[in-house]
Amino acid sequence: MDSQKSSAGASKTAKITKTPSRGRGVQRVSALLDAASAVFAETGYEAATTTEIARRAKASIGSLYQFFPTKEHLAAALHARHLESLAAVFDSLAAEAQGAANEQGAASDGIIDELFQRLLVYLEANPAFLVLGERRSLDPAVKKQARARLRGGIAGLLQTIEPPVPRERIAPLAALILHLIRMAAMLRADDDLTIRDPAVAELREMLRRHLAATQVKA
Amino acid sequence: MDSQKSSAGASKTAKITKTPSRGRGVQRVSALLDAASAVFAETGYEAATTTEIARRAKASIGSLYQFFPTKEHLAAALHARHLESLAAVFDSLAAEAQGAANEQGAASDGIIDELFQRLLVYLEANPAFLVLGERRSLDPAVKKQARARLRGGIAGLLQTIEPPVPRERIAPLAALILHLIRMAAMLRADDDLTIRDPAVAELREMLRRHLAATQVKA
DNA sequence: CGTTAATATGAGACAATCCTCACATTTGTG
C-alpha cells in the first residue's frame, strides 16, 4: 500500500506523494493501479501513457498525478503491490509445507511443483509484474531487493523438503528456479500453441529430475 | 544484408529503403548498424533515439533516414543481421558434429554443451539481439520465423547425437534449450556476482542430466 | 450550516523525438 520510497532515502527530487486519507482516495489509487497493471501489461512500460491509464481508471490525469507524482512512481507502487501478493503466495505455501511436515513427519518435495504451478498462474494473471521487473528505468537497488525477496521465499521452501538439499546448493538452486518460472511464463506467453505445452512439460520434468538428483538420499 | 522486406510483401506504407550501391553507402549502413546495436543494447529499443545512433555512426540524421526509412526498419535490419551471424554459428557447429561423426562413428552429445557455450558468448557480445527479439513492435510473424529458425538449428544438432533422442522429443527439447540459453544470458547480465556463476553452472548441469536421461540407451 | 482539507478536473506549458525536405557535396562515367 505504501506508494513511495519514503523510508529508503536517496530520492533525488524528494517529491512527496500524497497518500490518500479518505475512502474515495483509497479507491482511486486502487483503480489507478488496476488500470496501470492492465496498460503496462498490454503495451509495456515505455509505450504506456499516463493519459490512457487515467482514462481506464475513469479518472482525470490531474487525479492521477495527485497520488503519483510520476509515471515511474506509479510503476514502483504497482511493482511493490505485486511483490506483496507474491509474498502472500509464499507464506501460504510455507504454511502448507509446515502442515504436511507435522502430519507426515517430512515435507514432500512436491511443494516445489506446487510453487511452480502457483507462481505460473500468478504471472499469467498479472503479466504486468514481469514487465515492471524488467523495465529499464527500474532502480537497480530495488530490483536487487525484489529478487532477493523472491529467492528467499524459494530458498525457504527448499529447506523444508525431505530428503534435504545440501546447504550450499540451496541459494543457486533458488536463483535457478526463479528464472525457470519466469522463463516458463514467457514461454507460455510467447510461443506457438503446438510447442509451448510440451516445452513447459519438458521443463518441469527437467527440474524435477534435477531436484531429485540433488537431494542427498543417504 | 537485405535491409528491408522487399520480398515478403504486405508492407502497409510500402516505403522503399534505398539499398546502397556504392562503397561509401555500404560503409555508412554498416556503421549505422553497429551504432544501432550499441545504442539499442544500452538503452533498449524504445528509449533509443535515432539522433544518438546517427551521432555515434558519425553520420547526420538525414543520412540515416536515407537508408532506413524508419527506426523500426533499422531495428529489423539489425535483427536480420544478427540472425545471419547466428545461422553461421549453427552451420559451423553442424560441420564440427559431422566431422566428429566421421572420425569416431557418432557425434558426441557434448555438442550441445558446445552450442550452449557459443551462443552464450554471442549473446553476451551482442546484447542488442535479445533487446530486438523482445521489443514490442516486432512483427509477430517475423518473430515466429526467427524462433523457428533458431529452434531448427538446435533440432538439427539434437538429431546428430548418439545415443539418439526420441524423435517426438526433439522439437520441445529444442524450444526448451533455446529458452534456457536466453535465460542463461539474462542471468549473467542481471544477477549478483555471487549468485550468477553458480546458478549458470547449476543450469548447465541440469540440462546435461536431462539430456542424458532423455537419450534412449538401448 | 459554514469552514476547511481532501479530492477532481482538463487545458495547455514544455520537452522530446521521429522524420521530411530543400539544398550541398561527392564520385562514377562518357
Added chain:
DNA sequence: CACAAATGTGAGGATTGTCTCATATTAACG
C-alpha cells in the same frame, strides 16, 4: 571536363507524451 546519380546535411514541421496549475467539487466535523 560535364553531367547525373548517389550520398550527405541539419534546421524545423508535426506529433506525442509528461506533468503543472488554477480552479471547481465533495465531504468530514463542529
